[in-house]
Amino acid sequence: DFESAIAEIKPAFGAVTETLAAYVLNGMIDFGEPFRHLLATCQTLVEQVRSSEHTPLLTALLEGPAGAGKTALAATLGLESQFPLVKVVSSDAMVGFSEPAKAAQIAKVFEDAYRSPMSIVVLDDIERLLEYVPIGPRFSNGILQALLVLVKKQPPEGRRLLVIGTSSAPQVMADMGLADAFNVALHVPAVRDAEVATVLKALNAFEPSQVGAAVAGLAEAEVPIKRLLLLVDLARQGVPAGAPIPLERWHQVLRDLALN
Amino acid sequence: DFESAIAEIKPAFGAVTETLAAYVLNGMIDFGEPFRHLLATCQTLVEQVRSSEHTPLLTALLEGPAGAGKTALAATLGLESQFPLVKVVSSDAMVGFSEPAKAAQIAKVFEDAYRSPMSIVVLDDIERLLEYVPIGPRFSNGILQALLVLVKKQPPEGRRLLVIGTSSAPQVMADMGLADAFNVALHVPAVRDAEVATVLKALNAFEPSQVGAAVAGLAEAEVPIKRLLLLVDLARQGVPAGAPIPLERWHQVLRDLALN
Amino acid sequence: DFESAIAEIKPAFGAVTETLAAYVLNGMIDFGEPFRHLLATCQTLVEQVRSSEHTPLLTALLEGPAGAGKTALAATLGLESQFPLVKVVSSDAMVGFSEPAKAAQIAKVFEDAYRSPMSIVVLDDIERLLEYVPIGPRFSNGILQALLVLVKKQPPEGRRLLVIGTSSAPQVMADMGLADAFNVALHVPAVRDAEVATVLKALNAFEPSQVGAAVAGLAEAEVPIKRLLLLVDLARQGVPAGAPIPLERWHQVLRDLALN
Amino acid sequence: DFESAIAEIKPAFGAVTETLAAYVLNGMIDFGEPFRHLLATCQTLVEQVRSSEHTPLLTALLEGPAGAGKTALAATLGLESQFPLVKVVSSDAMVGFSEPAKAAQIAKVFEDAYRSPMSIVVLDDIERLLEYVPIGPRFSNGILQALLVLVKKQPPEGRRLLVIGTSSAPQVMADMGLADAFNVALHVPAVRDAEVATVLKALNAFEPSQVGAAVAGLAEAEVPIKRLLLLVDLARQGVPAGAPIPLERWHQVLRDLALN
Amino acid sequence: DFESAIAEIKPAFGAVTETLAAYVLNGMIDFGEPFRHLLATCQTLVEQVRSSEHTPLLTALLEGPAGAGKTALAATLGLESQFPLVKVVSSDAMVGFSEPAKAAQIAKVFEDAYRSPMSIVVLDDIERLLEYVPIGPRFSNGILQALLVLVKKQPPEGRRLLVIGTSSAPQVMADMGLADAFNVALHVPAVRDAEVATVLKALNAFEPSQVGAAVAGLAEAEVPIKRLLLLVDLARQGVPAGAPIPLERWHQVLRDLALN
Amino acid sequence: DFESAIAEIKPAFGAVTETLAAYVLNGMIDFGEPFRHLLATCQTLVEQVRSSEHTPLLTALLEGPAGAGKTALAATLGLESQFPLVKVVSSDAMVGFSEPAKAAQIAKVFEDAYRSPMSIVVLDDIERLLEYVPIGPRFSNGILQALLVLVKKQPPEGRRLLVIGTSSAPQVMADMGLADAFNVALHVPAVRDAEVATVLKALNAFEPSQVGAAVAGLAEAEVPIKRLLLLVDLARQGVPAGAPIPLERWHQVLRDLALN
Ligand SMILES: Nc1ncnc2c1ncn2[C@@H]1O[C@H](COP(=O)(O)OP(=O)(O)OP(=O)(O)O)[C@@H](O)[C@H]1O
Ligand SMILES: Nc1ncnc2c1ncn2[C@@H]1O[C@H](COP(=O)(O)OP(=O)(O)OP(=O)(O)O)[C@@H](O)[C@H]1O
Ligand SMILES: Nc1ncnc2c1ncn2[C@@H]1O[C@H](COP(=O)(O)OP(=O)(O)OP(=O)(O)O)[C@@H](O)[C@H]1O
Ligand SMILES: Nc1ncnc2c1ncn2[C@@H]1O[C@H](COP(=O)(O)OP(=O)(O)OP(=O)(O)O)[C@@H](O)[C@H]1O
Ligand SMILES: Nc1ncnc2c1ncn2[C@@H]1O[C@H](COP(=O)(O)OP(=O)(O)OP(=O)(O)O)[C@@H](O)[C@H]1O
Ligand SMILES: Nc1ncnc2c1ncn2[C@@H]1O[C@H](COP(=O)(O)OP(=O)(O)OP(=O)(O)O)[C@@H](O)[C@H]1O
Ligand SMILES: [Mg+2]
Ligand SMILES: [Mg+2]
Ligand SMILES: [Mg+2]
Ligand SMILES: [Mg+2]
Ligand SMILES: [Mg+2]
Ligand SMILES: [Mg+2]
DSSP states (O other), X not given: OHHHHHHHHGGGSTHHHHGGGGGGTTOOOOOOXXXXXXXXXXXXXXXXXHHOSSOSEEXXXXXXXXTSSHHHHHHHHHHHHOOSEEEEEOGGGGTTOOHHHHHHHHHHHHHHHHHSSEEEEEEOOHHHHTTOBTTTXXXXXXXXXXXXXXXXXXXXXXXXXXXXXXXXXXXXXXXXXXXXXSSEEEEOOOEETHHHHHHHHHTTOSOGGGHHHHHHHOSSSEEOHHHHHHHHHHHTTTSOTTSOOOHHHHHHHHHHOEEO | OHHHHHHXXXXXXXXXXXXXXXXXXXXXXXXXXHHHHHHHHHHHHHHHXXXXXXXXXXXEEEEOSTTSSHHHHHHHHHHHHOOSEEEEEOGGGGTTOOHHHHHXXXXXXXXXXXXXXXXXXXXXXXXXXXXXXXXXXXXXXXXXXXXXXXXXXXXXXXXXXXXXXXXXXXXXXXHTTHHHHSSEEEEOOOEETHHHHHHHHHTTOSOGGGHHHHHHHOSSSEEOHHHHHHHHHHHTTTSOTTSXXXXXXXXXXXXXXXXX | OHHHHHHHHGGGSTHHHHGGGGGGTTOOOOOOHHHHHHHHHHHHHHHHHHHOSSOSEEEEEEEOSTTSSHXXXXXXXXXXXXXXXXXXXXXXXXXXXXXXXXXXXXXXXXHHHHHSSEEEEEEOOHHHHTTOBTTTTBOOHHHHHHHHHHTTOOOOTTXXXXXXXXXXXXXXXXXXXXXXXXXXXXXXXXXXXXXXXXXHHHTTOSOGGGHHHHHHHOSSSEEOHHHHHHHHHHHTTTSOTTSOOOHHHHHHHHHHOEEO | OHHHHHHHHGGGSTHHHHGGGXXXXXXXXXXXXXXXXXXXXXXXXXXXXXXXXXXXXXXXXXXXXXXXXXXXHHHHHHHHHOOSEEEEEOGGGGTXXXXXXXXXXXXXXXXXXXXSXXXXXXXXXXXXXXXXXXXXXXXXXXXXXXXXXXXXXXXXXXXXXXXXXXXXXXXXXXXXXXXXXXXXXEEOOXXXXXXXXXXXXXXXXXXXXXXXXXXXXXXSSEEOHHHXXXXXXXXXXXXXXXXXXXHHHHHHHHHHOEEO | OHHHHHHHHGGGSTHHHHGGGXXXXXXXXXXXXXXXXXXXXXXXXXXXXXXXXXXXXXXEEEEOSTTSSHHHHHHHHHHHHOOSEEEEEOGGGGTTOOHHHHHHHHHHHHHHHHHSSEEEEEEOOHHHHTTOBTTTTBOOHHHXXXXXXXXXXXXXXXXXXXXXXXXXXXXXXXXXXXXXXXXXXXXXXXXXXXXXXXXXXHTTOSOGXXXXXXXXXXXXXXXXXXXXXXXXXHHTTTSOTTSOOOHHHHHHHHHHOEEO | OHHHHHHHHGGGSTHHHHGGGGGGTTOOOOOOHHHHHHHHHHHHHHHHHHHOSSOSEXXXXXXXXXXXXXXXXXXXXXXXHOXXXXXXXXXXXXXXXXXXXXXXXXXXXXXXXXXXSEEEEEEOOHHHHTTOBTTTTBOOHHXXXXXXXXXXXXXXXXXXXXXXXXXXXXXXXXXXXXXHHSSEEEEOOOEETHHHHHHHHHTTOSOGGGHHHHHHHOSSSEEOHHHHHHHHHHHTTTSOTTSOOOHHHHHHHHHHXXXX
């Protein structure tokens, strides 16, 4: 049923490359040195695949908390690379697929990459691709084995491939042997302390003099960029366009909504 | 068999929107401040999706004890919103469906929502959708994974979507990663202390002077609204229409029926 | 295969209503106050469904030891009710059925009930419907989920439904969330102390002067009615019709047969 | 596939009744009082089904160590009863059958019994019918549930049925709820002490004066009848027909063969 | 699919009897008294089946360490017996077979045996037939149940059958109830102490004066015959045909190759 | 479905032998005595199969850390042997295959080997062939059983076969009984201490005077050859072809990339 599985997935295929930009919907805010260093390291890997003679295959795992910006970073690298083929393997496009259909879709993306001289394949949210749930735990071993093999399989002669995986569960990746199967693992952090203020300023969210108080209102020491952006947007409800968010409104949002 | 599953569910579809009102069969009794605050917070979320430019997708989980009124609240929000598409995904309409058929039905509701400019999708009684049972525990991982993806999947450009989930098992939601997948979690409480009297008065169940004694007859400090309504209705058996319930009848019902 | 499952069960259907009387094969012996109180409470529930405007659905779980008379009680209520539709869902008629076929049969009975203005559905021996076995434990989650949904699903407007479940394993019902899904849980007790004598007298089993000695011969303090009836019948072997059972014969039966 | 399962088993059916005598291949040796009491109790049950008006269904479980003679006893009762239908349900005739095919075959035997005015059904070696193995443990829940239902299902009006089960694992029967599902449980013991000598004499195995020494040679205090018969037969190898077994030969067999 | 399974296995069948000799590829070396006593006991069992009137079925389990010579012994008994039918059931010929196909093949061999007046069936390497693995543990319960039944099933009147099982895991056989299902269990030992020298001499492996030193070179006190034969053969590499193995070469082999 | 599985795998077959050289992509660097001793021992095994009369089947397991060079060593032996048939069984060519298809493919390679007078079959990365994952643990028992049988199955008369397995998880191999099923187990080590310098020199990676400092920069005492080669290649990014790697660049690579 692998054959039929391949047939099943064809119509969904055209959409894969088109969606690349949609993963950076809210842009990339430069919130400081850690972000810049991480970006530079990632760009090194892209260059290695582009230029080295001995590294036809390089594989990197981006891990960090939910909403830290892993997917946006991977998509940004893909967009910057200008490689002829950049594809994101995401569960978004595979809801309700059977395990063989998923495995076939993933394998198909790699097949396509093997035919292109230079490619990036993003394995987005590997826990979701694996249908992982901590209760049990349960996951699709078929998908896991496919990933373990594909992440180590040399491309045909003359082809070059960068595989970028993203995951919010580094321990799960380690337990499954996936962390070891990648050449490199890089941590994508949440926004911390002073960096939060940098982001709030970049968004023009508060009166400059109130940014400190706004930061103090957050209970946690660090907050993922995605969540920070949502909090600001919720607080802007009812605030005239362009005007700063009043501090009371900000505190009300933080209190009423047990935001994840 | 995803295709065939989709085929299988078509005839059941027309009925989904029609049933919206049926979930508020006994009206919404205003039993005090906590209820009003919760309702207002929920209405904020509806407004955010209606008006914000940066929040095309917002997701809220309503959790609380069985019979607390979670489903009635979600349905009420849907009715009030006047959004062009409001759909309830409920196990009621999927008894005996296979897992792929269920997953297909759920995905189909989201597909429909992606085609409407503004939508509300209610995932009602998520434990039942997941076929969860604490012994084991067992549940449908296929449905769980579909929910985990659909709850985080951005609608296409220009579409806005509010997803409201309901659940009586917040710990299960947390263990499965579903609680974290929603943006917001809100608690729907049972009726407490003075609020019980408010409800009994609103129902004209007792002689005003006997309401205090009727409340005292209840063993538990708090009681879900659904159960309170049933108790009153059972006690009314044999009581002439419009007449107040005699206290003895009330005590007999509380004693004889080990009501859940 | 739900469709085909429905097809599969059709021929078995005519028989369901006919068998109602067969569950009260040995009549209902009035063995005292607890029995009469229980019967009256149950009759209250039937009246509630018949007459209340706000309770279109009422659900009651009868639980008690094996052979206590749960099924006979449920069948008696059905016979007395004179409702246009009374159906017993029993594993007797589903030996060897696949899980989907069972679920379909159960759903079909509820479908029928939704078409009748007033109905009683008896879910007899829920552990057996669930294929429950304590080793593991194992059970059919498909059937369980169907029951959890059907027991809470409102009938269409204008229809009224009383669901009576029977079970010998109240803890299992609780663990599975089934106990909470029913509105009411009622205990059906075994026959105790003085009540045993009442039954033996009603059966004309012994010389009136020997009833006390006969009761004393029973090791256990309480005995389910079904077992008591079997013991008496076994003891009657070889005793001329109408004559009382000699005490020695009674003691021999109690000794030789490790009766369950 | 229940239908096809029924089709599958038809050809094997004629053979069932014919094999009844084959289960008592080595006759029934009267080895003393316990044996006679057990046989008499069993015969009582056959009479009850034959003559009582209130006991259309009676069910008895014969449990005891492997080789104790359970199957031979059940077959003997069947042969003696002269009932128009006596059938043995045995795994012997179902090697390699799928679970539904087994369940169908078992159900078919009961169907046949329901059509005969008076019947005995022997469920032989229930652990094997259940495909039970203590590692896990594993067993066929489908077969178990079929047995739990069939053992309690009343035959149609006017039909009478005695069900005899055999098992070497009473604890397993209890854990699975099967022991409680039978009306009566009777223990079939191994041969003990003086009874061993009775058997050896009945077989003319030794010089009368050497029987005591032969019994003393056995390590265990009790030995199942089937094993005792095999030991004697092995010891007879090389001994002229009709001649007694020399004690040395007997001891050699007991030493060399770690007989089960 | 039992039928189709039978169809699937037909072509492989002719080969079964032919391979009998191949299991004794390196002959049977008489390495002392324990070997001769075991062989004699086994031959007794063959004679019993050939000549006894009361033992139409006899079953023996040969257990011992891997490479001890269990299969070679069973094959030798089969060759010596001159029975019209001797068949080996081995996983060698069933690689990749489904469970029903394996069960069907095994049942087929017994069917053939029931048609022959006198037969030997060897169930070789029962752990492999059962697909046993200690992790879990896992095994095919379908095959296990088939073996449990077939090993106790009486052949038809007038047919005689000796079943010989082999196993390297006596504890597993006991846990599964297979050890008890066989009439006799016999231990096949590894080669020990002085017996090692006997084997080395029989093979003309060393200068007679060096046999003691060669034996001393072995770390373990006992060594399975199969492994001993391989060690000698590896040591012979580079040694002229017929010449004795130099001690250094022997020690090099023992050191370099962590032989199992 | 074994038949259809065989059909499924045919087109993939031609590629198997061709890929042999691709497993030694970066050549074999002689990094010292342990490497040479291991190579020589392996070559002895090839000679044994080529020349011995009594060893038609020899099986060796190469185990060692990930990237130690196990696959390259096995492929090198195959290339050197000049045997008419050398095949690598690798998961690379079986992504997404069902278990029966994998088992069929593996069996097919052995079938081919049985037809060639002299063969080498490499079972590469046995954990992957088994779809092993430590969580659970889970693995394909069907593949495991096929390997357990094939590794011990004698080739037909006149055929000779060397089976080389590779594995990074010796404990798993032992637990599954696979380690015992091979005749020989050999350890393939990572590069250690002074050997690291040998490799770096052979690659002309650093100024000769800086090799010591470069070795000191590595945190671990030993490093698999594959990883060492990748580190050097990454460090060469931006370094002119032929020029030595500056030490700072080397340290940056070691610091930034948490290399596995
Ligand atoms: N410096 C930044 N790095 C990453 N994302 C950023 C940054 N600045 C803004 N963003 C925005 O933040 C969001 C990050 O969300 P993203 O989905 O990439 O997070 P994630 O870590 O993949 O989350 P999840 O764990 O849910 O998959 C995007 O909308 C992106 O446009
Ligand atoms: N203030 C209120 N809030 C919610 N429901 C109310 C209120 N007042 C009256 N009701 C009535 O109470 C009932 C609440 O039942 P509902 O099914 O919504 O509870 P639930 O929490 O979804 O229960 P469950 O856990 O069984 O799904 C409805 O019939 C509704 O009409
Ligand atoms: N007062 C009584 N209540 C119930 N049953 C009675 C009473 N008097 C006599 N009986 C008879 O006792 C028997 C009770 O058996 P019934 O099958 O109803 O028990 P049960 O609790 O459903 O048993 P099980 O747990 O095996 O399902 C019936 O034959 C019924 O006719
Ligand atoms: N008094 C006796 N009772 C039962 N069997 C006897 C007696 N005397 C002799 N036999 C013979 O002993 C054998 C008993 O074997 P049987 O198969 O009935 O034992 P079992 O308990 O069913 O064994 P298993 O546990 O293996 O099923 C039969 O061959 C029977 O003919
Ligand atoms: N006395 C002996 N007994 C048994 N085998 C012997 C003897 N002498 C030599 N051999 C040879 O030793 C080998 C024993 O291998 P065999 O396969 O029978 O062992 P096994 O116990 O079945 O091993 P495994 O546990 O791997 O199945 C055969 O090649 C046989 O020819
Ligand atoms: N002495 C050597 N031994 C083995 N490989 C070497 C040696 N020198 C260089 N190499 C190169 O090192 C690499 C070893 O990688 P290989 O895939 O064989 O390792 P492996 O142990 O099979 O890894 P894995 O555990 O990932 O399967 C090959 O590219 C090979 O060309
Ligand atoms: Mg992401
Ligand atoms: Mg609800
Ligand atoms: Mg009942
Ligand atoms: Mg028996
Ligand atoms: Mg063997
Ligand atoms: Mg390798």
